[in-house]
Amino acid sequence: MRLLGIPCVVDRMLQQAVSRVLMLQYEQIFSGYSYGFRPQRNAHQALGKALGYINTGYQNIVDIDLKAFFDEVDHTLLLQILYRHIKCPATLCLIRRWLRVPICINGKLIKRRKGVPQGSPLSPLLSNVMLHELDMEMTRRGLRFVRYADDFSIYCKSEKEARTIGNSVYLYLKDKLKLPINRQKSGIRRPLEFSILGYSLVSSYQKGSRNKYQFVAEKKRWETLKKNIKEITRKTAPMSLDVRMQKLKEVCRGWINYFKHANILGKLKDLDGWVRNRIRYCIWHDWYRALARS
Secondary structure, three states: OOOEOOOOHHHHHHHHHHHHHHHHHHOOOOOOOEOOOOOOOOHHHHHHHHHHHHHOOOOEEEEEEEOOHHHHOEHHHHHHHHHOOOOOHHHHHHHHHHHOOOEEEOOEEEOOOEOOOEOOOOHHHHHHHHHHHHHHHHHHOOOEEEEEOOEEEEEEOOHHHHHHHHHHHHHHHHHOOOOOEOOOOOEEEOHHHOEEOOEEEEEOOOOOOOOOEEEEEOHHHHHHHHHHHHHHOOOOOOOOHHHHHHHHHHHHHHHHHHOOOOOOHHHHHHHHHHHHHHHHHHHHHHHHHHHHHO
């Protein structure tokens, strides 16, 4: 469960205006290894960079999971970081008031002294501003890394190097940025144990591709797709066949567009037969129901 902050229409409009102005300034200083919530950048670029590191020999991966990042950002520290580039008192006052808006939990308004409200137009930019400090630290050390919002990983040659870097980055997050990490989900990974943005890695069995890897979709992503298809093709769902087909196209098109860089052709062929059988059953059920009405 995450704490959501859904602004009203006026606040949403003002936050979007502030975000657009600040984005122009911060885009000039943000790291080239940051891909989340930025114009002209996307998850596929982050995936390509990560795979490039792995296939050039950086196969000991420091995988760090930030614990409830959006709920743990320290307001005082964030405002201090913003002040370095924003000298307008009115803008800083607005941002501070948006950050400090009380949140309703179990019917009671609770004061906030940390956390960036998820659901607002400004929160993606504020998260990038906070983690830009981490980007600069890793760049200063000459590390190879990829960051997409609060998901980031560091790529090393040896396990010893990865452990040293992982411990130092952990201390930097804890002491400097006051951000806790999820120790259970963080660790040193080899490519076959590693997943990033819904993609997993398997060995590439092409000739001459020793110690090379390729992307596949995570198992739970396939399960989510099948669950969505089952919901759409459920015989008791109150929708016509045309609506079913339209929804089915939207779900499948969106899923395939996101996982198009993975090796999914074989599994898609297997899934195709299963989907066709469910559609035939829906056609038969709709026909039988129409016949019963007449």
